[in-house]
Amino acid sequence: MSIQETAILEPGLAWILIALFTLLYVGLGWYFGRHDKDLDQFVLAGRRVGLAVGTATAMATWVTSNTTMMAPQLAYQMGIWGMIGYSLGAVGLLLFAPLAKRIRHLMPYGYTSGDFVRLRYGKLAWRIFLAISLFYSLGWLVSLGMAGGVLTHALSGIPYWQGMTVILAACVSYTLIGGFRAVIGTDFIQSILILVGLVVLAWLTIGSIGFDEIHTSLERERPELLSLMMPAAIMFLFNNLLFGMGEIFHSNVWWTRAYSFREGVGQWAYLLAGIFWAPIPIVAGFIALASPALGTNIPAADMVGPIVASELLGLTGAVIVLIMVFAALASSLDSLLAATAMLVVRDLYYRHFKPHATGEHLRTATKVTILLLGILAWLLCLPKITTLAQLLYFTGAFVASTIWPIAAGLYWRRTNQWGASLAMVLGSATGILAYFQIGFYVGALVGAAVSMVVVLATTWARPGDFDWERLREPPPNH
Helix, strand or coil: CCHHHHCCCCHHHHHHHHHHHHHHHHHHHHHHHCCCCCHHHHHHHHHCECHHHHHHHHHHHHCCHHHHHHHHHHHHHHCHHHHHHHHCCHHHHHHHHHHHHHHHHHCCCCCCHHHHHHHHHCHHHHHHHHHHHHHHHHHHHHHHHHHHHHHHHHHHCCCHHHHHHHHHHHHHHHHHHHHHHHHHHHHHHHHHHHHHHHHHHHHHHHHHCCHHHHHHHHHHHCHHHHCCCCHHHHHHHHHHHHHHHHHHHHCHHHHHHHHHECCCCHHHHHHHHHHHHCHHHHHHHHHHCCHHHHCCCCCCHHHHHHHHHHHHHHHHHHHHHHHHHHHHHHHHHHHHHHHHHHHHHHHHHHHHHCCCCCHHHHHHHHHHHHHHHHHHHHHHHCCCCCCHHHHHHHCHHHHHCCHHHHHHHHHCCCCCHHHHHHHHHHHHHHHHHHHHHCCCCCHHHHHHHHHHHHHHHHHHHCCCCCCHHHHCCCCCCC
């Protein structure tokens, strides 16, 4: 059965919904960013973000389209542990809460995660870190663009490349217009849409089929999904925990928020965001477990969420899924575009090529970079060569290797620059080897383990004595 035969939404209705949300977000982008004239306002919202908006933007950014589409995919492939394992991504937010407080205290004038690595460990570790961070950011961007194309194709039959193009263009447009204030303002609205949509979908699924029928069908047709002893799923559980920590600890998306929150807000914002986020992958993944009871044809594992919702709930379900996943997609894409552009401009362009650039020049360069990142992501999304899970977890080994250099560097004076550099290189290399030799579900696990051993061994063998005051680099005189 082709996707055109299983699609519930008429293409015309899907286009209308996408157009309405695009206009809404672009309008909000203009509204939120209309008074941002200087660089700090455009890239960090003036460093005065409060608790309510801070919690919403952290949670909405972590509820990516990958969460709402990959959690069902992993539940469909790995069962109960797939859902629970994905929900452990909340641990990264919870553990970053005290780090955010310390980052804001140690680096009141910081801009990027690269600033910390440069000041703490020197240029070699900084450049290794930048390579890892930019590679991950590009992989995440591509996975988000792919998710937009997969979503619209599964629900309406709209060609993959058309849906992907329009959603990428929408997110680039309002991020370009409104800057970081537009990102966090729209995140607040998107977090509400996501939560309401998930609750409604889960309630309708249980009401339409019931727990007993879902459980009976799984026992009869896919009993392995109920097993708590599936080896690959258990490995995935720990792998995803470390992958989520690595994603958050290193990524400029989260450091940008730590810098932008008012003093004292960051710790509570990340703590609350982690608590609110934890149930979301379980609710989203549960929908996929209804597929055996429905006898639904699933042409690709990463389409299972939208297909089951639309098959089960008809037009209403398809509309809810489209709205919910579009909101999740936008809440992550805008944050990633803004944070990655900032990393490119501050750590590459400004630090390497234009050290005397004015604030206005860097603001313009940030806008140009946002546009170029959107175009690059579009080009890389055109050939859909893998699934969302495989693409994203390929970056897992790289980001997991940064967990210990970041955490140790924030709290231990003794951790040295050579240990941090070696930990990132060896952790990434061994993690990627495990990814190809064993499976996508162990890359981050191996990368984090090797990185930990290297950091601990080098700190013990050759302790440093870092002066925390070096992190209080004064703001540039633009």
